[in-house]
Amino acid sequence: MSLAAQTLHRAGNWPRLATARVILGYDERFLRRKRLVTAAGEGFLVDLAETTNVLAGDAFELSDGRLVEVAAASEAVLVVTGDLTRLAWHIGNRHTSCQVEADRLVIRADHVLADMLRGLGATVTPAEAPFTPEGGAYGLGRTMGHAH
Numbered sequence: 001m002s003l004a005a006q007t008l009h010r011a012g013n014w015p016r017l018a019t020a021r022v023i024l025g026y027d028e029r030f031l032r033r034k035r036l037v038t039a040a041g042e043g044f045l046v047d048l049a050e051t052t053n054v055l056a057g058d059a060f061e062l063s064d065g066r067l068v069e070v071a072a073a074s075e076a077v078l079v080v081t082g083d084l085t086r087l088a089w090h091i092g093n094r095h096t097s098c099q100v101e102a103d104r105l106v107i108r109a110d111h112v113l114a115d116m117l118r119g120l121g122a123t124v125t126p127a128e129a130p131f132t133p134e135g136g137a138y139g140l141g142r143t144m145g146h147a148h
Contacts, residue, residue: 003044004063011057018059018069025073026097026108026131029054036060038068056132072130076109079129082122090120097133106131 009015020038028034032051037043044062056072080087081104088105091098096113099106107113108131114124 003042005044005046005060005068006048006063007061008048008052008054009059009061009067011055011059014059014067015061016067018067020066020068021071022060022068023071023073024054025075026133029056029070029072036068044068053135056130072132074128075131077106077127077129077131078109078114078117079125079127080105080107080117080122081125082117082120087117087120087122090116097131099131099133106133 020040020042022036022038024036030051030053031046031048033045033047035043035045044060046060054070056070058070059067060070061067077099080091084103084105088098088100091105091107091113094113096107096110106127106129109126117124
């Protein structure tokens with residue numbers, strides 16, 4: 001039997017506990033139809049109605065009723081500290097995805113942006129961590145250009 005997932009349950013809205021886990025990077029969590037493999041090595045096909053921004057903590061419901069929890073993979077990021085308001089403006093002005101926290105900003109590793117931010121007085125520290133940036137002001141998920 002080929003397992004498929006056509007339903008995505010958002011974090012906090014699962015009908016039961018997950019029995020498996022899939023670990024996905026930021027780019028991998030934006031999908032509609034794709035074959036995925038759980039951490040235990042079991043493959044399944046995701047076949048959602050539309051392209052969806054899947055978040056860490058969401059769960060795919062398999063055709064046999066089991067749930068597969070989505071976890072964010074660690075990836076190369078830059079941890080940015082300093083004058084966060086000013087630095088966030090410059091990051092946003094470059095249309096760069098940014099994870100906003102109380103005491104730091106996190107962006108994907110990019111040496112050009114790192115140099116720019118250091119030039120603005122930021123402390124920029126390379127790290128490996130899950131990347132979960134802000135979703136955008138015009139609806140859940142990722143922003144796509146300016147057609148809003």
